[in-house]
Amino acid sequence: MTIKDVAARAGVSVGTVSRVLSGSPATSAAARERVRSAVTELGYRPDARARALRSARSNAVGLLLSDVRNPFFAEVAHGAEQAALAASYVTLLANANEDTTQQDTYLEAFLTQRVDGIIVAPQGEGSGNLRALEQARTPLVFVDRTVEDFDVPSVTADNAQGVDLAVAHLAAHGHTRIGYIGGPPSVSTGRARHDAFLAAVASHGLDEDPALIAVGDFRSASGSTAAATLLAGRRPPTAMLAADSLMAVGALGEVRRRGLRIGTDLALVSFDDIEWFKELDPPLTVVAHDARALGESAMRLLLDVIEGRPAESVVQPMRLVVRESSTGRPAD
Amino acid sequence: MTIKDVAARAGVSVGTVSRVLSGSPATSAAARERVRSAVTELGYRPDARARALRSARSNAVGLLLSDVRNPFFAEVAHGAEQAALAASYVTLLANANEDTTQQDTYLEAFLTQRVDGIIVAPQGEGSGNLRALEQARTPLVFVDRTVEDFDVPSVTADNAQGVDLAVAHLAAHGHTRIGYIGGPPSVSTGRARHDAFLAAVASHGLDEDPALIAVGDFRSASGSTAAATLLAGRRPPTAMLAADSLMAVGALGEVRRRGLRIGTDLALVSFDDIEWFKELDPPLTVVAHDARALGESAMRLLLDVIEGRPAESVVQPMRLVVRESSTGRPAD
Structure with missing residues (x-):
C-alpha cells in the first residue's frame, strides 16, 4: 500500500495526500476530509523508515x-x-x-x-x-x-564503595575468611568488584587466601559451581559475598544441598537488591544500587x-x- | 555518509560500489579491494531500511x-x-x-x-x-x-488443567477454604484461571465462598493487597493459590508481615516456576509451564x-x- 493508493481512493493527487499527511495548511478542508477517510478505510500507514531516510530522527x-x-x-x-x-x-x-x-x-x-x-x-x-x-x-x-x-x-x-561496605560489615561481625564469588574479568563490574574485594580484605586485615576467590559469569549455574569450590576447600569461608543476584541464587542452592543454613552456618551477602531477597528465609543482606x-x-x-x-x-x-x-x- | 562518498574515496563509479556491495560477480578484483578499503576507512554502513524498502524482509x-x-x-x-x-x-x-x-x-x-x-x-x-x-x-x-x-x-x-492440578492437590491435603489471588479479567489468562478456579472448587466439593476470591493485576503490589484482603476476612483461607509469581512474592511479604509461616500456618501454591521459588524456605509448590x-x-x-x-x-x-x-x- 502506497500513497498512490490513498490518492486513488480519495480521488485527489499524490501531492495533495502528501500535503495533508504532513500537516501542510495548503489544503482544503474537503481534501483533508477525503484523504483522512481514505487513510482510515485502507488502513494506510506512512512508512517511518522512508520518512526517517529524509528526516533526522526515528524517535x-x-x-x-x-x-x-x-x-x-x-x-x-x-x-x-x-x-x-x-x-x-x-x-x-x-x-x-x-x-x-x-x-x-x-x-x-x-x-x-x-x-x-x-x-x-x-x-x-x-x-x-x-x-x-x-x-x-x-x-x-x-x-x-x-x-x-x-x-x-x-x-x-560505585563498585569499590559497595564492596567495601559489605566486607567492613562482615569483618565487624567477626568474619576473617570471606569467600568471594566474582563476575567475569571480561566485564568492567567483574574487574572492579574483584579489585575492590582484594583491597577491602587487605585494608580490614582479613585473610588474603587466594583459595577464597572463585570466578563466575554473572549467571546462576556459575554461582552454584563457585560456592561448591569455596565450600569444598580445606578451610572453607565463614561468609560469602556474591557479585550479582543470579550467582547468589545459585550459591543458595549449593548451600542448601550441603545441608548448611544461611545466617547461622554461613553468612551471605549479595550484590543487587532483588525483591525476592526480602522474602527468603533468612532475608538476604545486599549491596544495593537503585537499578x-x-x-x-x-x-x-x-x-x-x-x-x-x-x-x-x-x-x-x-x-x-x-x-x-x-x-x-x-x-x- | 552515502554510497557516493564510498565511490569517491575508492575512485570508482557508484554503480561499481553497488555491484561490489551486492556481491555481483561483474566486478574486478582490484575494484572489490578498493571499495572494501573505502568502506572500512569511512565506516560506511549500507542502510538496511533503504534496502528493506526494496526487498521484502528486514529479518x-x-x-x-x-x-x-x-x-x-x-x-x-x-x-x-x-x-x-x-x-x-x-x-x-x-x-x-x-x-x-x-x-x-x-x-x-x-x-x-x-x-x-x-x-x-x-x-x-x-x-x-x-x-x-x-x-x-x-x-x-x-x-x-x-x-x-x-x-x-x-x-x-492449559490454564484449566493447571488450576485443577493445584486445587486437587490442596483438597487432597485437607484444605476446603482456598483463597484465590487472581489476575485481571482484561487478560485472557486472568479470565481462564478465574473460571477454572470456580470450576475446580465446585468439582472438588470445596467452599464456594466469594470472599475467598481477590483480584490483582499480575504485579507484586497487587498480590500483597489481595493477600491482606483474604487474610483479614472473618474466616480466612487455610491455603492460597496465586495466579502468577509476582503476585505470589507480594503475598509472601504480606504473610511475613502478619507473622504467619508458609507451609505450617498457611499453604501457598503459585503459578510459574521461577528459580527463586526453589530457594525460598519453605520452597514453593508451583503450577509450572516451560516458559x-x-x-x-x-x-x-x-x-x-x-x-x-x-x-x-x-x-x-x-x-x-x-x-x-x-x-x-x-x-x-
Whole structure:
C-alpha cells in the first residue's frame, strides 16, 4: 500500500495526500476530509523508515541488556523505558545474553534499524561493532558497565564503595575468611568488584587466601559451581559475598544441598537488591544500587547526547541493606 | 555518509560500489579491494531500511512482553530470541508494562520499524493497534495470552488443567477454604484461571465462598493487597493459590508481615516456576509451564507465518511441582 493508493481512493493527487499527511495548511478542508477517510478505510500507514531516510530522527532508541533474565537488568530496562516514553521516545530492547557475539549481532540490528541512539551494558573488551558504533559517532551511553579506552558517557555504580561496605560489615561481625564469588574479568563490574574485594580484605586485615576467590559469569549455574569450590576447600569461608543476584541464587542452592543454613552456618551477602531477597528465609543482606534510577539516568544521558546537550558521566553511590543472612538474627 | 562518498574515496563509479556491495560477480578484483578499503576507512554502513524498502524482509521480528520485570516473560523472551537467532532473525523486545496504552505505543513502533512479524503477550480486549495489525495482515502470533475474536495463531498453556492440578492437590491435603489471588479479567489468562478456579472448587466439593476470591493485576503490589484482603476476612483461607509469581512474592511479604509461616500456618501454591521459588524456605509448590519452550514455540510459529507455512496454535500442558509450601513437610 502506497500513497498512490490513498490518492486513488480519495480521488485527489499524490501531492495533495502528501500535503495533508504532513500537516501542510495548503489544503482544503474537503481534501483533508477525503484523504483522512481514505487513510482510515485502507488502513494506510506512512512508512517511518522512508520518512526517517529524509528526516533526522526515528524517535526510537536501542537498549542492549546483558541478560534479560537478570532481574537487575529488567529493572534497568523498566527505568530507561519509562524515562524515554516521558520524552516521546520508544525503547527497543535486545538481549546480549552475556555473550559478545550476540552483542555484536544486536548492535548491528540497532544500527540497521537506524535508532537515534543506543544504551549498552557492554561485555567484552570492545568488540567490533562497539568500536564501529563509537567511530560512527552514533549517540552511545554505557549503563552499569564500561569498556576501557572508550570515550563514552556512562551511568555506573560505585563498585569499590559497595564492596567495601559489605566486607567492613562482615569483618565487624567477626568474619576473617570471606569467600568471594566474582563476575567475569571480561566485564568492567567483574574487574572492579574483584579489585575492590582484594583491597577491602587487605585494608580490614582479613585473610588474603587466594583459595577464597572463585570466578563466575554473572549467571546462576556459575554461582552454584563457585560456592561448591569455596565450600569444598580445606578451610572453607565463614561468609560469602556474591557479585550479582543470579550467582547468589545459585550459591543458595549449593548451600542448601550441603545441608548448611544461611545466617547461622554461613553468612551471605549479595550484590543487587532483588525483591525476592526480602522474602527468603533468612532475608538476604545486599549491596544495593537503585537499578531503576540507573536506567532512568542512562536514558536521560542518552537523550542529552542525541539532542546535543552536554553529557556528564554519573557514578551512583551504593548502600548496604543489612538483613538476617549476615547477622544470624533479625536486623530490625 | 552515502554510497557516493564510498565511490569517491575508492575512485570508482557508484554503480561499481553497488555491484561490489551486492556481491555481483561483474566486478574486478582490484575494484572489490578498493571499495572494501573505502568502506572500512569511512565506516560506511549500507542502510538496511533503504534496502528493506526494496526487498521484502528486514529479518527482524518484534516481541512485545507484558512486563519485562516478570521473570516468566523474561524466560519467554530468552526462548523466543534464541529460536529466532537460530533462524537468522533478530528479535527486538519491547515492554507493555501490563498497560494497553503502552502496548499500542510499541505495536506502532514495531510497525514503523517494519519488522517482519510480531509476537504479543496481549493485554486488553483488542485495542486499536492490535486490531490494525490483524487487519494489515502483519504476521502476528500470541504467546501465553490471547484476545477474544482474534483469528491469530497462539502458543498458550492449559490454564484449566493447571488450576485443577493445584486445587486437587490442596483438597487432597485437607484444605476446603482456598483463597484465590487472581489476575485481571482484561487478560485472557486472568479470565481462564478465574473460571477454572470456580470450576475446580465446585468439582472438588470445596467452599464456594466469594470472599475467598481477590483480584490483582499480575504485579507484586497487587498480590500483597489481595493477600491482606483474604487474610483479614472473618474466616480466612487455610491455603492460597496465586495466579502468577509476582503476585505470589507480594503475598509472601504480606504473610511475613502478619507473622504467619508458609507451609505450617498457611499453604501457598503459585503459578510459574521461577528459580527463586526453589530457594525460598519453605520452597514453593508451583503450577509450572516451560516458559522458555513457550517462547521458542511462539517464535517458530511466527516464522511459519512469515514464511508462508501452515501455522497451528499450540496448547502446552502444565504440571504441578510439589514442594513444602503446600505440604508442611519436605515433599522429596
